[in-house]
Amino acid sequence: MYTIGQFSKIGKISTKMLRHYDKIGLIKPSFVNPENQYRYYEKYQVKDILRINKLKIYKFSLDEIKQIIEDKSNETLKKLLQKQINYITNEIEHNNSILLELKTSVENLKKGDDIMASKRNFEISVNNLEDKLVLSLRDIIPMDNISSLIGKVFQNIYRNNLEVCGNIMTVYYDEDFDESNADIEVCIPVDREFQTGTIIKTRILKGGLHAHTAFVGSYNEIGEAYAELTDWIEKNHYEIIGAPYDKYIKGPEAKCNPNEFITEVYFPIKHK
Structure with a gap:
């Protein structure tokens, strides 16, 4: 068994957050000493905390991560992965548009153009x-x-x-x-x-x-x-x-x- 401090180092996560995970039912200690309330974790739970960390990198919320873990069929994971792919793809396109606009503004400034001045005419x-x-x-x-x-x-x-x-x-x-x-x-x-x-x-x-x-x-x-x-x-x-x-x-x-x-x-x- 690992103490909560040892498990914290293994999972690269604070003991405070581990207690929060326990409270919301995301990952619970395998044993809690009834005398001093010390929490202990088993070796098999290492893969669970590493999976949670990976899903956090994918920018899933803790509520979504809990849904993924509870659904053993992986259908929730498939659905949320696709949702995140769509979201990040849109973010990339949005940021690429901003990047291209920034580069264009720099080039126009080099030419001496006033990038804030509008030259548009509108046909209504x-x-x-x-x-x-x-x-x-x-x-x-x-x-x-x-x-x-x-x-x-x-x-x-x-x-x-x-x-x-x-x-x-x-x-x-x-x-x-x-x-x-x-x-x-x-x-x-x-x-x-x-x-x-x-x-x-x-x-x-x-x-x-x-x-x-x-x-x-x-x-x-x-x-x-x-x-x-x-x-x-x-x-x-x-x-x-x-x-x-x-x-x-x-x-x-x-x-x-x-x-x-x-x-x-x-x-x-x-x-x-």
Whole structure:
């Protein structure tokens, strides 16, 4: 048997955390001395603590690790591994986009360009759009996690043999912007109705009169398009009657410079 101190050194984890693992039922000592409450661990538990450490490296939560350990069929592990693959892939794409944008900014600065100055011109149109059938997922999340919502919707599309019939859209419901708690809905047009029995479901994205424009550039500068549309709507005697949404025409999947991303921005409107 190993004392908790010895097991702590073997597992490269603090005794405080081992006590926490015991409390939540993640890994319990094989024997607790009833007289002094000293904890002892067996040799076979070494593989358990090493497995927990490995799953932590994969960025699983302790609750997820407990689910994995309790499911002897490994189905939970398969599902959560795929989830983590999708999450990390999206993170890599997001960070690669930022890296490319940073490099471009450095090059432009070397040329003497003002990287903060905008040279964009916006062409604003008003159209009566048709209703769209979409598979959607709405959640309150940090803005950086939009890609994870998109991934979940696509997983349900592929798992249930739905056909994608248009570009990805994100609807923004917040009246006041909160980067860490944004009320966002991801919508992807599909070919037929489908109910998963969860919060991911098909619904009709209402059409009607919309003012819209195309924005070319990195997502973190798309506020320019929002400002132009808001001003145009006011000046032309319209009013906004619903949540705006972005439609992604060209993005990270194109492996292009973020300055070449194309996003269409839509505002539902009516005449005053």
